[in-house]
Amino acid sequence: MxxxxxxxxxxxxxxxxxxxxxxxxxxxxxxxxxxxxxxxxxxxxxxxxxxxxxxxxxxxxxxxxxxxxxxxxxxxxxxxxxxxxxxxxNSRHCLTCQPVLTEEALKQKCGLFRCCCSGKPSRERQDSLLERLPPLILNKCLITTSGKVVTILIFLTYLGVSLWGVTKLEQGLFLENLVPPTSYYSNYSLNNWNKFYGTRIPVSFVLKKETDYFDENVRQNFKMLFQKMGSDEHMNNATQICGLLDHVNSQYLNRSSLSDFVANFKSFLTVNLYAKNDVVFSESDNNITALRCHMISMNVPDSMDQANLMLRMRNLAAESPLLVFPYHSTFIFFEQFVSVLPTxxxxxxxxxxxxxxxxxxxx
Structure with a gap:
């Protein structure tokens, strides 16, 4: 189009x-x-x-x-x-291409003929006022010293605003800008942003493939993953929510067999309901088919910091021997922050x- x-x-x-x-x-x-x-x-x-x-x-x-x-x-x-x-x-008709009659000859014709078969090309170009004024004004202004100084200042101002926009202008959607400043939501959003919650991102690490969590090496790899995750500058290690790691450190842990490990893990979840929705057991109830754990970030208001946080979490998942991937619903928007500059x-x-x-x- x-x-x-x-x-x-x-x-x-x-x-x-x-x-x-x-x-x-x-x-x-x-x-x-x-x-x-x-x-x-x-x-x-x-x-x-x-x-x-x-x-x-x-x-x-x-x-x-x-x-x-x-x-x-x-x-x-x-x-x-x-x-x-x-x-x-050559003053020819637009349809028949026949020469157009002169004004004297047209006087002898009827009004309809004169309306449809008359006219002549303009011999002089007639510029409008908007076409004539800018050259006159600019030519007189630019030859003076003050005009040159003003032009340089305008250019420097334009360059400064462009540099500021490239370095300081933030990306993202601020919902408080969609409502009038006098609305209740605008006041609530600004106070929630500046004084209370801010932008804290709960990142989930998801394992969707059936894994032998009874294996000590698997549990150690999972523990190391969350230790690296908690050591990130924008992650809050105190907000870790992981049913598997909590179960390993609890009295419910049974190292005798895989079936006993899974059975005790289910018992652990009946008491600690916060992790019940983060574990999926197999149909035979003898293994774990999917698992996820969470950790909430610090306040990350800058859009580029949010995008870099997403990339670092993905790098941690890629370096881990486990088949795990990080996820949060806002990552799809952070993709734009990452791709906008190269695009x-x-x-x-x-x-x-x-x-x-x-x-x-x-x-």
Missing amino acids: SFGFLLSFTLLIAYASFVSGGDCVSSRSHVARAGVMAAAVGVDDMFPMVSAWADTNHFIFTGTTIIFSYIAQVTFLAGCFVIHGRRVE VLQTLGIAVVVMVLLTMLFL
């Missing part, structure tokens, strides 16, 4: 350029640049929906359509614009390369 709109807009620009005696090389470059950039960005895996579409034949069909549309524009359509410009210059840099890099190549080819 965006490409079609851009193409239509470019055709209008090209038509105006030919009629006024100019050229449309720059317009053609804009269309080609847009098509190439759209295709290049489309295959980027940072955009799952677009990249999935790009893996199908639709991408090949659309790319071929853009290429042939561009070829038709710079060849056939340009020729049509030339013929149209000559028709307008922006890649998009800008593609745009710059395409613009340079097209400028070298067509200008």
Whole structure:
């Protein structure tokens, strides 16, 4: 849709350029640049929906359509614009291409004929007020010392605001901004954020494959995982919630056999209900098929710190010999914080390369 709109807009620009005696090389470059950039960005895996579409034949069909549309524009359509410009210059009718009668000859015709078959091209270009004023004002301002100083200050201000935005502007959604400042929720949200809870993330480590937790090495690996997790600068080791580790340190632990270990673990869960929903036993009740443990982070208000926390937890899970993965419902939003910088840099890099190549080819 965006490409079609851009193409239509470019055709209008090209038509105006030919009629006024100019050229449309720059317009053609804009269309080609847009098509190439759209295709290049489309295959980027940072955009799952677009990249999935790009893996199908639709991408090949659309790319071929853009290429042939561009070829038709710079060849056939340009020729049509030339013929149209000559028709307008020679005062010929838009449908019949017959010469338009002079004003004296038109006086002898009826009103309907004069309405449909009269007219002549404008011989003088008439610029609007908005086209005439900026050159006059800027030419007078920029040649003075004060004008140059003001221009430099404006540029430095723009550069400073851009640098501030890159380094200080935070990502994320602040729900209190969606309601008026006088609302109850805005007051509650700000107080909860600044004075009480803040942003504390309960990270869950999930093992969804049947594992022999009776094995001492497995329990030690699980214990080491949570020790490393608790030593992280943004994690609160005092908030650990893990039924397996609590069971290992309790009087319910039975090391005689796997069945006794599982049976005593179930007895432990009947007393300590906080971990009951974090353990799934097999249908035969002789092993554990899934397990999860939790630890709550410190207050992490910065979005990049949240994204880095997610990456560190994933690295801990990858380094562990256990088949475990960390999860929290907000991780899907933290993915954006991680991918936004490389995505922006890649998009800008593609745009710059395409613009340079097209400028070298067509200008």
